[in-house]
Amino acid sequence: MSVKRQTVQGQVADDNPGHDNQGFDYSQSDLPNAANSGRRFTSTKSGSIHLNQVYYTWNDINAVAKVEKESFKLPCFGKKSDIPPKEPKQILKNVSGIARAGEILAIMGASGAGKTSLLNILTFRNTSSLNISGTRMVNGVPIDAVQLTLISAYIQQDDIFIGTLTPREHLRFQALLRMDKEFSYKERMRKVDEVIKEMGLTGCADTIIGIPGRIKGLSGGQQKRLSVASEVLTDPQLLICDEPTTGLDSFMAANLVKTLKSLANKGKTIICTIHQPASDTFAMFDKLLLMSEGRVAYYGDAKKAPTYFSSIGYPCPETYNPADFYIHTLAIRVDNAEECLQRSKAICDKYDESDNAKALKATAFSKDDELSKALKEVAKKRQKSPYKASWFAQFRACFWRSSITVRKDPLVLKVQLIQTIFLSLVIGLIYFGQENDQESIQNISGCIFMIIANLTFSSIFPVTNVFWSELPVFMREHFNGMYRTDTYYLAKTFAELPVYLILPAIFISISYWMVGLNDDIDRFFIAVGTAVLVANVGSSFGYMASTVTPSFETTMALAPVMITPFMLFGGSFLNKDSIPVYFIWLKYLSWFLYGNEALSINQWKGIKNITCEEGLACIEDGNQVLDSLSFKEDNFGMSLACLGGLIVVTRLISYGGLVMKSRRSK
Numbered sequence: 254m255s256v257k258r259q260t261v262q263g264q265v266a267d268d269n270p271g272h273d274n275q276g277f278d279y280s281q282s283d284l285p286n287a288a289n290s291g292r293r294f295t296s297t298k299s300g301s302i303h304l305n306q307v308y309y310t311w312n313d314i315n316a317v318a319k320v321e322k323e324s325f326k327l328p329c330f331g332k333k334s335d336i337p338p339k340e341p342k343q344i345l346k347n348v349s350g351i352a353r354a355g356e357i358l359a360i361m362g363a364s365g366a367g368k369t370s371l372l373n374i375l376t377f378r379n380t381s382s383l384n385i386s387g388t389r390m391v392n393g394v395p396i397d398a399v400q401l402t403l404i405s406a407y408i409q410q411d412d413i414f415i416g417t418l419t420p421r422e423h424l425r426f427q428a429l430l431r432m433d434k435e436f437s438y439k440e441r442m443r444k445v446d447e448v449i450k451e452m453g454l455t456g457c458a459d460t461i462i463g464i465p466g467r468i469k470g471l472s473g474g475q476q477k478r479l480s481v482a483s484e485v486l487t488d489p490q491l492l493i494c495d496e497p498t499t500g501l502d503s504f505m506a507a508n509l510v511k512t513l514k515s516l517a518n519k520g521k522t523i524i525c526t527i528h529q530p531a532s533d534t535f536a537m538f539d540k541l542l543l544m545s546e547g548r549v550a551y552y553g554d555a556k557k558a559p560t561y562f563s564s565i566g567y568p569c570p571e572t573y574n575p576a577d578f579y580i581h582t583l584a585i586r587v588d589n590a591e592e593c594l595q596r597s598k599a600i601c602d603k604y605d606e607s608d609n610a611k612a613l614k615a616t617a618f619s620k621d622d623e624l625s626k627a628l629k630e631v632a633k634k635r636q637k638s639p640y641k642a643s644w645f646a647q648f649r650a651c652f653w654r655s656s657i658t659v660r661k662d663p664l665v666l667k668v669q670l671i672q673t674i675f676l677s678l679v680i681g682l683i684y685f686g687q688e689n690d691q692e693s694i695q696n697i698s699g700c701i702f703m704i705i706a707n708l709t710f711s712s713i714f715p716v717t718n719v720f721w722s723e724l725p726v727f728m729r730e731h732f733n734g735m736y737r738t739d740t741y742y743l744a745k746t747f748a749e750l751p752v753y754l755i756l757p758a759i760f761i762s763i764s765y766w767m768v769g770l771n772d773d774i775d776r777f778f779i780a781v782g783t784a785v786l787v788a789n790v791g792s793s794f795g796y797m798a799s800t801v802t803p804s805f806e807t808t809m810a811l812a813p814v815m816i817t818p819f820m821l822f823g824g825s826f827l828n829k830d831s832i833p834v835y836f837i838w839l840k841y842l843s844w845f846l847y848g849n850e851a852l853s854i855n856q857w858k859g860i861k862n863i864t865c866e867e868g869l870a871c872i873e874d875g876n877q878v879l880d881s882l883s884f885k886e887d888n889f890g891m892s893l894a895c896l897g898g899l900i901v902v903t904r905l906i907s908y909g910g911l912v913m914k915s916r917r918s919k
């Protein structure tokens with residue numbers, strides 16, 4: 254059979270290698286060359302490029318794990334000695350392949366074959382620990398990480414969403430931030446509706462996505478389709494999926510691959526790694542790249558793989574799922590490693606000599622200077638600012654999404670509201686109906702401490718929970734250039750503000766009158782204002798503790814330890830003037846102290862004639878109460894200002910922590 258083969262600079266040569274080429278053949282008209290007529294790509298002012306067809310090729314990819322020089326200290330001399338470096342490990346060896354428009358290429362192999370490493374290299378992600386050589390080209394143009402992101406979408410294995418949104422809300426948010434500036438709001442919303450239909454999400458478009466273990470929502474298959482839908486919104490011509498069917502049952506997996514197939518049929522180029530697909534799923538793949546021990550064991554037409562394996566002495570039994578057969582044949586079993594390694598080597602050597610490998614090597618594109626220039630120009634723009642939406646548009650979209658979370662996440666509003674009402678009633682009942690007498694002095698002091706402690710704890714822990722559950726979403730979206738850290742953080746702060754205004758107000762409104770605190774209405778409103786400030790210091794402290802610690806567990810372990818000194822030096826357990834000199838700095842950071850001082854002044858200022866039983870040493874008026882606590886009336890304004898200052902400082906530290914977290918993830 255005559256095979257038309259693409260040669261360097263786009264000339265076509267007739268080639269008859271003597272037997273059927275087992276994998277693929279390209280004719281010149283198949284490949285998007287500069288010589289082809291018509292527009293091959295379009296670029297927009299806002300920094301996007303759209304290729305009509307994407308052919309992604311990679312040639313002779315070699316990857317070697319970087320060897321870190323280790324050293325140890327000799328125990329007696331404290332001198333560092335070098336340990337001889339380990340042998341560098343070759344992860345990938347001369348891996349070549351091509352993913353072409355209109356097809357799904359499946360990358361398969363046993364565990365440890367090198368699939369993830371290859372996908373990481375193809376997507377320019379997580380490769381800092383590898384030394385890489387070889388070329389990666391799109392339509393014959395060598396590309397870098399930024400250029401690849403201009404024309405491709407990467408669907409990661411784990412689906413990460415804000416679980417309180419519905420798919421429609423999620424897609425709207427994506428459309429607002431990821432579609433080009435040229436699209437109007439109406440067009441974006443129309444596109445969202447189109448994608449919902451295209452991805453088969455109509456039935457669940459307005460169902461909550463769900464949070465595992467907390468809120469029941471979409472099935473695994475629906476979530477995966479939503480991940481694909483989020484990427485399809487921007488109409489990328491190349492879709493790279495990391496194990497899209499993992500965690501799905503065979504029916505859902507087949508459904509998902511069907512969706513990918515329909516995208517391929519529209520001219521998109523699809524690459525996916527896949528773990529042991531069922532036979533009906535496998536049948537939908539166009540091309541197959543089988544890997545073993547970091548080498549290519551087969552590249553070519555998926556349907557022709559059985560013939561190829563038969564021709565090299567490994568016929569797939571008729572009743573066997575071909576995918577299982579290839580993986581078993583190429584797997585390195587621990588109990589029989591030597592034989593498996595030899596078999597893997599023999600199969601990969603045979604592939605290297607095969608017509609497929611030769612045809613792949615000979616495939617070349619004519620130089621497309623125009624595309625190369627356009628990619629460079631657009632990438633340069635994107636490097637300057639990766640964001641498609643303006644600062645204000647980012648803020649608006651993030652604010653909109655955070656407001657939905659505030660409204661719908663039970664942890665943010667419902668649970669906190671119930672908690673607030675319950676705790677304020679408990680405090681109200683414990684300290685119910687205080688009179689203007691000697692006993693009330695101690696009781697009110699305890700009540701004020703309880704109010705501050707409750708406002709603090711009920712603000713810190715919900716913030717911490719929500720922050721850590723949202724962090725992966727923020728990391729991924731920020732990494733993908735959807736929004737800046739400051740817009741996200743500011744929008745979130747403003748969206749949550751009503752919660753930290755309303756809940757402390759409810760708390761004080763209930764407990765204040767039950768306890769019988771100062772009945773001057775102005776004093777009540779001042780107490781509400783002070784409580785709002787304390788609750789906001791609490792929530793800001795929650796953000797700070799979360800952003801400066803490395804994990805949720807660490808935050809939960811350290812937050813109480815961090816709060817305790819501020820609580821101890823809050824003026825309730827230890828008189829303000831008795832704080833040891835070496836801890837004095839802590840009192841200036843204690844919102845317990847500022848809150849206590851402000852609420853105590855608000856309560857006792859101007860109170861005369863506190864009832865006293867005859868013959869006992871009594872505190873006679875409010876001023877004496879304040880003196881006994883070492884609080885000064887003049888400090889009232891300063892205490893409120895310090896609470897405000899603490900909010901600003903802790904928010905700024907939290908922002909810094911978030912910036913550091915987002916930088917580390919890159």
Ligand SMILES: Nc1ncnc2c1ncn2[C@@H]1O[C@H](COP(=O)(O)OP(=O)(O)OP(=O)(O)O)[C@@H](O)[C@H]1O
Nearest residue numbers: 318342344362363364365366367368369370371382
């Ligand atoms: N940075 C690295 N340093 C050292 N070894 C590495 C590194 N990255 C990958 N490897 C090794 O390379 C081999 C291939 O790993 P890779 O994760 O690519 O395999 P895989 O086919 O994706 O496997 P799985 O299906 O189990 O995820 C493994 O033996 C792995 O331990």
